Amino acid sequence: MKYLLFIFIIGIQIVLASCNQNQTELDFEKSVAYEIFPLLIEKIHFDRRLLPPPPPVPHYNDTNQLIGYDTIMSDSILKEWKHKAEELKADTVRLVIAINDSTESLKYEDYKFLLKRYIEKEIIFKKIDLSEKYKIDLERLVADPKLKFKYRSNFPSKSNIWNEEYNFHLSGIIGFSRILFDPSKEFGILSTGFGCGKLCGTGYLVLIKKVNKKWMIDKMIITEEA
Numbered sequence: 001m002k003y004l005l006f007i008f009i010i011g012i013q014i015v016l017a018s019c020n021q022n023q024t025e026l027d028f029e030k031s032v033a034y035e036i037f038p039l040l041i042e043k044i045h046f047d048r049r050l051l052p053p054p055p056p057v058p059h060y061n062d063t064n065q066l067i068g069y070d071t072i073m074s075d076s077i078l079k080e081w082k083h084k085a086e087e088l089k090a091d092t093v094r095l096v097i098a099i100n101d102s103t104e105s106l107k108y109e110d111y112k113f114l115l116k117r118y119i120e121k122e123i124i125f126k127k128i129d130l131s132e133k134y135k136i137d138l139e140r141l142v143a144d145p146k147l148k149f150k151y152r153s154n155f156p157s158k159s160n161i162w163n164e165e166y167n168f169h170l171s172g173i174i175g176f177s178r179i180l181f182d183p184s185k186e187f188g189i190l191s192t193g194f195g196c197g198k199l200c201g202t203g204y205l206v207l208i209k210k211v212n213k214k215w216m217i218d219k220m221i222i223t224e225e226a
């Protein structure tokens with residue numbers, strides 16, 4: 001009886017140790033995600049309202065030869081844009097970004113495909129299933145004070161999000177995946193994306209590395225663009 005009790009206690013300890021290890025791994029991943037987020041949002045976010053106007057309209061003669069550009073109209077538009085851009089930069093209105101409620105679920109096989117297609121240097125990553133999601137904590141997202149984050153679930157689904165009128169400026173939609181690390185936890189890889197309209201957005205594969213005990217973005221590769 002004592003032997004069976006001993007076996008039972010050992011079994012419980014093993015299960016608890018395993019759970020603690022898994023929790024520690026996830027906590028570590030989350031800490032890296034929130035640490036790298038300010039650098040990530042700085043690189044992928046932009047205010048679409050500040051995009052410069054198109055170049056001057058070219059004019060052609062009857063034989064389709066270029067004879068000049070409509071610089072008068074172009075200069076007027078550019079001057080107006082610069083004035084508006086200065087106003088937008090100076091205002092205190094916060095830009096709202098809709099962020100996916102949870103991380104994207106990706107499997108090791110997905111990363112393996114991306115690595116083979118986009119990455120030149122050889123980094124061995126741990127073979128692990130990252131299909132389980134975790135909810136993103138908005139309180140831990142650090143970014144420019146003008147940016148405010150709201151869960152994607154608070155907005156209309158799919159492209160309908162861009163059809164609504166809001167009492168704030170919706171600056172975009174972002175999301176990011178789980179992070180896959182190498183065994184030494186010196187390198188990591190994740191995917192992210194920023195949507196700026198119905199037909200406006202970019203997806204990235206992001207390589208991160210630890211430098212002087214701090215996580216930095218090593219490389220960003222565009223995987224899709226609209």
